[in-house]
Amino acid sequence: MTHSFLPVAQPDLGGQELAYVTQAIQEGWISSTGRFLTRFETEFAQFCGTRHALACANGTVAIHLLLLGMGLGPGDEVIVPSFTYVASANAVTYTGARPVLVDSEPVTWTVDPRHVEAAITPRTKAIMAVHLYGHPAPMAALLDIGRRHGIPVIEDAAEAHGAKVEGRTVGGLGFAATFSFYGNKILTTGEGGMVTTDDDALAARLRQLRGQGMDPERRYWFPLVGYNYRMTNLAAALGCAQLERAEELIAHRLRIARGYRERLAPHQERLGLQLASEASWARSVHWLSCILVPAAQRDLLMTFLAERQIETRPFFPPMHRLPMYADPSFRQGRPLPVAEALGDTGINLPTYTALSDADLDRICGAILAGLER
Numbered sequence: 001m002t003h004s005f006l007p008v009a010q011p012d013l014g015g016q017e018l019a020y021v022t023q024a025i026q027e028g029w030i031s032s033t034g035r036f037l038t039r040f041e042t043e044f045a046q047f048c049g050t051r052h053a054l055a056c057a058n059g060t061v062a063i064h065l066l067l068l069g070m071g072l073g074p075g076d077e078v079i080v081p082s083f084t085y086v087a088s089a090n091a092v093t094y095t096g097a098r099p100v101l102v103d104s105e106p107v108t109w110t111v112d113p114r115h116v117e118a119a120i121t122p123r124t125k126a127i128m129a130v131h132l133y134g135h136p137a138p139m140a141a142l143l144d145i146g147r148r149h150g151i152p153v154i155e156d157a158a159e160a161h162g163a164k165v166e167g168r169t170v171g172g173l174g175f176a177a178t179f180s181f182y183g184n185k186i187l188t189t190g191e192g193g194m195v196t197t198d199d200d201a202l203a204a205r206l207r208q209l210r211g212q213g214m215d216p217e218r219r220y221w222f223p224l225v226g227y228n229y230r231m232t233n234l235a236a237a238l239g240c241a242q243l244e245r246a247e248e249l250i251a252h253r254l255r256i257a258r259g260y261r262e263r264l265a266p267h268q269e270r271l272g273l274q275l276a277s278e279a280s281w282a283r284s285v286h287w288l289s290c291i292l293v294p295a296a297q298r299d300l301l302m303t304f305l306a307e308r309q310i311e312t313r314p315f316f317p318p319m320h321r322l323p324m325y326a327d328p329s330f331r332q333g334r335p336l337p338v339a340e341a342l343g344d345t346g347i348n349l350p351t352y353t354a355l356s357d358a359d360l361d362r363i364c365g366a367i368l369a370g371l372e373r
Helices: 017-027 035-048 059-069 087-094 113-118 139-149 200-210 233-244 246-271 295-306 337-345 357-372
Strands: 052-056 077-081 098-102 124-130 153-156 176-180 193-197 290-292 346-348
Touching: 017 233, 035 052, 035 193, 035 233, 052 059, 052 200, 052 233, 059 087, 059 176, 059 193, 059 200, 077 087, 087 098, 087 124, 098 113, 113 139, 124 139, 139 153, 193 200, 233 246, 246 357, 295 337, 295 346, 295 357, 337 346
Parallel strands: 077 098, 077 124, 124 153, 153 176
Antiparallel strands: 052 193, 176 193, 290 346
């Protein structure tokens, strides 16, 4: 029997996306100004509960823009979990500052506050809380550390649109936050990013830096070196349509995560399988449903699934294993065993709106068959 291909991710564009993009084209506003941009920023700020939201070209430049706006540069340090997507550390490096890589905790897979506090030095200028695979980082502990040491906590919420900590939406918990709207995210604009903050002075500086550094009061006068990090009105049109359906899109993620759990949880102990956990204080939005399997079986299982037309992806390798961050000084000489174990054992499973119960039966049946071989 021939099965259709099941990808890891695909966008859900079943709302007003085409209508809004068509409208933007018909009105002639296709670049970095237009009413969809204004609307998207306003509504996304409301979504996160912040005063400001600044749309950007993508999630990586959103982080870079934020760090630039905070004045980071050579000699400064930012504490970042080693187990995250490489953009989190790369954006720090772009500024000339240095990422300091710390370990994660083994249950939620997000950054471990104990290791964050141990890594603080006089050069630490920010703590980056990464909300990973849809699960929020332990913000209460991180914000407490930040307050005691006088260090701002920023959120990398690229993978966690709508996730909550004690009922509060990520993006409005720290000094500022960044988001990605890449094509595989819960909310997508194709490519796109956002910075959210309540700080008026920071927001004004970010707007100037985003628009080539132009003085807002004097057209074509550039008092500082800026960047073209703007989002297009076309992308924002997609974002407006996606944001209208945010809770619906999140609900599909939760349905899929629940479906995997119902099918796989009874077999966890027997097969050495572990599913993603959700802390009591959190609402995870399960950007990607994930499992951990024994390291010796991980790549074999992924190959087994690929042969059955089921796409999977390995977890991010911890950044301290990548060539540019491999020097032990990036982790202050400390071992990072949890990050390494996660990188060796984790698998991202297909997670998107169109997955049916029959698809979940097929995927989970193949996972169990592969692990039982």
